[in-house]
Amino acid sequence: MTVNPKLTPLLLSGPALLVFIGLVISPLVMTALLSFYDWGQYKGIVAEFTIKNWHEVIADGYYYEIFGRTLRIALFVTLITVLIGVPEAYILNRMTPRWRGVFLLVVIGPLLISVVARTLGWALLFGSTGLISQALLALGIAREPVDLMFTETGVVIALTHVLVPFMVLAVMAALQRLNPDVENAAMSLGASAFTVWRRVVLPQIVPGILSGSVIVFALAASAFATPAIIGGRRLKVAATLAYDEFLNTLNWPLGAAIAMILLVALVAIIVGSNRLIERRYAQVFE
Amino acid sequence: MSYLALERLTKAYGGVLAVEALDLTVARGEFISLLGPSGCGKTTTLQMIAGFVEPTSGRAMLNGTDLFGVQPNKRGLGVVFQSYALFPHVTVAENVAFGLEMRGVPRAEREQRVKQTLDLVGLSGLADRYPRRMSGGQQQRVALARALVIQPAILLLDEPLSNLDAKLREEMQTELRAIQRSVGTTTILVTHDQGEAMALSDRIVIMNKGRVEQIARPDEAYARPASAFVANFLGKTNTLPAKVVNEGGRHVVDIAGFRLPAPGRSPAGPVTVTVRPERISFVDDSALGVRGRVQSRVFQGTHWLFHIETELGALIVLRQNDGAAVPLEGQDVCLAWGENDLLIEASRGV
Numbered sequence A: 001m002t003v004n005p006k007l008t009p010l011l012l013s014g015p016a017l018l019v020f021i022g023l024v025i026s027p028l029v030m031t032a033l034l035s036f037y038d039w040g041q042y043k044g045i046v047a048e049f050t051i052k053n054w055h056e057v058i059a060d061g062y063y064y065e066i067f068g069r070t071l072r073i074a075l076f077v078t079l080i081t082v083l084i085g086v087p088e089a090y091i092l093n094r095m096t097p098r099w100r101g102v103f104l105l106v107v108i109g110p111l112l113i114s115v116v117a118r119t120l121g122w123a124l125l126f127g128s129t130g131l132i133s134q135a136l137l138a139l140g141i142a143r144e145p146v147d148l149m150f151t152e153t154g155v156v157i158a159l160t161h162v163l164v165p166f167m168v169l170a171v172m173a174a175l176q177r178l179n180p181d182v183e184n185a186a187m188s189l190g191a192s193a194f195t196v197w198r199r200v201v202l203p204q205i206v207p208g209i210l211s212g213s214v215i216v217f218a219l220a221a222s223a224f225a226t227p228a229i230i231g232g233r234r235l236k237v238a239a240t241l242a243y244d245e246f247l248n249t250l251n252w253p254l255g256a257a258i259a260m261i262l263l264v265a266l267v268a269i270i271v272g273s274n275r276l277i278e279r280r281y282a283q284v285f286e
Numbered sequence B: 001m002s003y004l005a006l007e008r009l010t011k012a013y014g015g016v017l018a019v020e021a022l023d024l025t026v027a028r029g030e031f032i033s034l035l036g037p038s039g040c041g042k043t044t045t046l047q048m049i050a051g052f053v054e055p056t057s058g059r060a061m062l063n064g065t066d067l068f069g070v071q072p073n074k075r076g077l078g079v080v081f082q083s084y085a086l087f088p089h090v091t092v093a094e095n096v097a098f099g100l101e102m103r104g105v106p107r108a109e110r111e112q113r114v115k116q117t118l119d120l121v122g123l124s125g126l127a128d129r130y131p132r133r134m135s136g137g138q139q140q141r142v143a144l145a146r147a148l149v150i151q152p153a154i155l156l157l158d159e160p161l162s163n164l165d166a167k168l169r170e171e172m173q174t175e176l177r178a179i180q181r182s183v184g185t186t187t188i189l190v191t192h193d194q195g196e197a198m199a200l201s202d203r204i205v206i207m208n209k210g211r212v213e214q215i216a217r218p219d220e221a222y223a224r225p226a227s228a229f230v231a232n233f234l235g236k237t238n239t240l241p242a243k244v245v246n247e248g249g250r251h252v253v254d255i256a257g258f259r260l261p262a263p264g265r266s267p268a269g270p271v272t273v274t275v276r277p278e279r280i281s282f283v284d285d286s287a288l289g290v291r292g293r294v295q296s297r298v299f300q301g302t303h304w305l306f307h308i309e310t311e312l313g314a315l316i317v318l319r320q321n322d323g324a325a326v327p328l329e330g331q332d333v334c335l336a337w338g339e340n341d342l343l344i345e346a347s348r349g350v
Ligand SMILES: Nc1ncnc2c1ncn2[C@@H]1O[C@H](COP(=O)(O)OP(=O)(O)OP(=O)(O)O)[C@@H](O)[C@H]1O
Pocket: B013, B017, B018, B036, B037, B038, B039, B040, B041, B042, B043, B044, B045, B192
């Protein structure tokens, strides 16, 4: 049997494509459709086209606050993972292979612990009588007990903890592609260690930092378990909001609209910043 | 007075000596090549001078100051790497300007010097290109320009031409020599290409397993190699076991029965004799020479290369292609050489 060669790629990727359509695209399309359904306290979900869910989310300041908080948290988490993850990756990369293996395991440790156990661990540290509060009091840094539970700071810390490994791995992959002679060359031309880093290493690993940031930002903005436990009911983010609409209020169409807006916003932000940085560092991206 | 002096420079990796007690003095403006087979410690030597590898022991004096007391970024040496090591994220001009920027050279002067240096290496039109969009030869010139523009005390080149094809390499060799002559920078070149070392250098340092075998002018090292290793490494040669015997007050070399008077001061006892293939000639009178049969002959343009099976073993012979008739494959021939064509070295055991 002969097959038109133009069809070969399609046929080869067919099975995966079917799974992808079945498991990712169709629920997404259904969620998108659902967001245009009507809903009422007593009538439940009604298959009538309406834009009132979208209108509600866009017009109501309450939702603005929650989306604003979600983006703020994601942005801070991304920023802090860059600040921590990039030097961390650089140091790891310079270790001898044996130590690098050990420390890499330490770095990706948070990913190996169940999200519930990890987050509840943070909850223990965060309370006003928790370890962090007591340490700050003992050191005289704070005068009153510090309660990080149900605060954005707490959510940011807990999310940063689990997302740093993604940044470290992305940046390390970029670092490993560098030619070590290039650093030596810069040094022989008179650059100090810091200048070598800023002028030669950093610009070359921008693509790695960028891809790490995209992953971290997307995961932080759509995180559910950590904000649910640390932020609780008082400090909602987009993901916990959508969850509440689905399972507490049972207003599925509104929940769907929230989920879709989060998705669209994320895609827009990621694609936009990608474009911007790619243009700025065009030469680093081959 | 010497400009650069390396004194018993040694580098050990674990228990292995990569470079062992290397002594070398270099005069100002001299072009020195470090030549040797892979793994003999050439790169390690260069990197110790540049400061990227910490020496285990030994000293390096540059113009009277101890080089190892100076940070690598303050040594003021120009380094060209085998991989070129250009900054991929900036243009050619910015690559070349980097060292000047680090020295705080004002912008106007910087631009002018970058332009001059790019002219020198023949890249004036490509200042705004990015390294990735250039050929190997062009990248190599950028690396050279980047090292030269800071007017380095010494130019260190680590196999800069090894990634180029044969023709381009020859062109760059000529150019490199011309640039070095015109700028007068003291240069140390690392290479494992004996032709390159001989073509470019004032003196060659021939290394083997971390040790220096010989330091000499190229023609000297070729004509009077200090060891069979050097003779073998610098061009093709024939190595034969033999012995030197005292025959009525005269020293005679006996190569499996083929006897010649030994050159003066030859050591008595078992020796290794080397004779260059171009020093062996074909003779008509079989009484005078070593009999053999042509196994193969290869035409190499300017000369013929013969493999000849003889009573003494397989020998190679080179004949200038001067138009005269040469023996055919399978033909019986008779080979001869004079006593001055032999190099005799006491055998180092086996
Ligand atoms: N970082 C290192 N750790 C351990 N051994 C090393 C290291 N660098 C080099 N060596 C060893 O030192 C010896 C000399 O290496 P070097 O790189 O100086 O050789 P080279 O003469 O430059 O060879 P090539 O022509 O292949 O570049 C080699 O045997 C090598 O295995």
